[in-house]
């Protein structure tokens with residue numbers, strides 16, 4: 479197991495930032511860590527990389543304690559942080575050689591050129607990093623994370639600032655690392671397209687808790703078992719009148735997102751709504767897919783608050 483987190487809690491000052499995080503990542507898998515702004519994703523990464531000590535719970539990364547075994551851990555992982563800083567006056571090649579020296583590695587010219595080409599920065603070598611666009615910085619950050627041939631890559635928004643072609647190129651690099659080299663990748667992103675293309679497993683967190691974790695295939699097929707609809711009903715709050723067969727997920731103005739258990743015939747559910755005095759103006763069936771799963775899980779959280 480590359481990452482194993484159980485019941486992680488972290489208080490920062492008086493704020494319980496992480497309340498119950500659970501996450502497991504195996505070799506060769508790409509894990510999508512998802513959740514709304516402020517959910518605790520970056521803070522979870524800071525615990526995984528040993529920057530913060532857990533208040534409670536267990537965290538093992540490559541079988542190590544990220545705080546106590548920090549030096550050993552960092553020689554075996556690669557990290558692309560949300561805000562990547564560089565020495566702006568250096569060229570990419572000089573910068574990567576300097577980073578390599580921290581790992582006591584001495585890559586030759588060809589190896590540096592190969593790494594730059596792998597992330598799509600070939601031919602940029604002589605220009606100072608100060609002249610780089612945001613997308614080029616992301617690529618250089620990824621090259622830096624790969625310099626020590628890590629077993630585990632931790633990437634916070636790796637395709638930020640990249641155009642569609644650049645995103646696709648980075649996808650290909652990550653898939654190659656995972657499929658052909660067995661590298662485990664923890665990918666923190668808001669781009670569900672990236673997740674659907676790359677990840678085999680996801681965890682959705684909100685307010686410092688893991689709400690859902692598992693393989694994408696299992697989660698989506700389980701989701702399809704229950705059918706979701708968007709209903710527009712006469713104005714007014716229907717929360718107190720909703721029959722047991724229908725689960726309320728979220729409200730958006732006059733629209734209500736509901737779920738009907740697989741064993742319930744939708745027509746009979748709508749009849750029960752009418753019996754409860756709820757007039758339905760429109761019904762839209764909502765399909766499956768990761769975006770729907772993400773929205774239903776995070777919106778359900780909002781309704782239950």
Ligand SMILES: Nc1ncnc2c1ncn2[C@@H]1O[C@H](COP(=O)(O)OP(=O)(O)OP(=O)(O)O)[C@@H](O)[C@H]1O
Pocket residue numbers: 490491493495513514515516517518519520521522
């Ligand atoms: N040093 C700190 N002291 C107190 N609270 C903090 C501290 N750092 C972060 N937080 C809070 O912890 C919560 C989680 O923040 P975090 O940056 O981990 O979220 P995130 O899921 O990465 O969000 P985003 O998607 O916007 O990057 C936020 O409410 C944030 O305000």
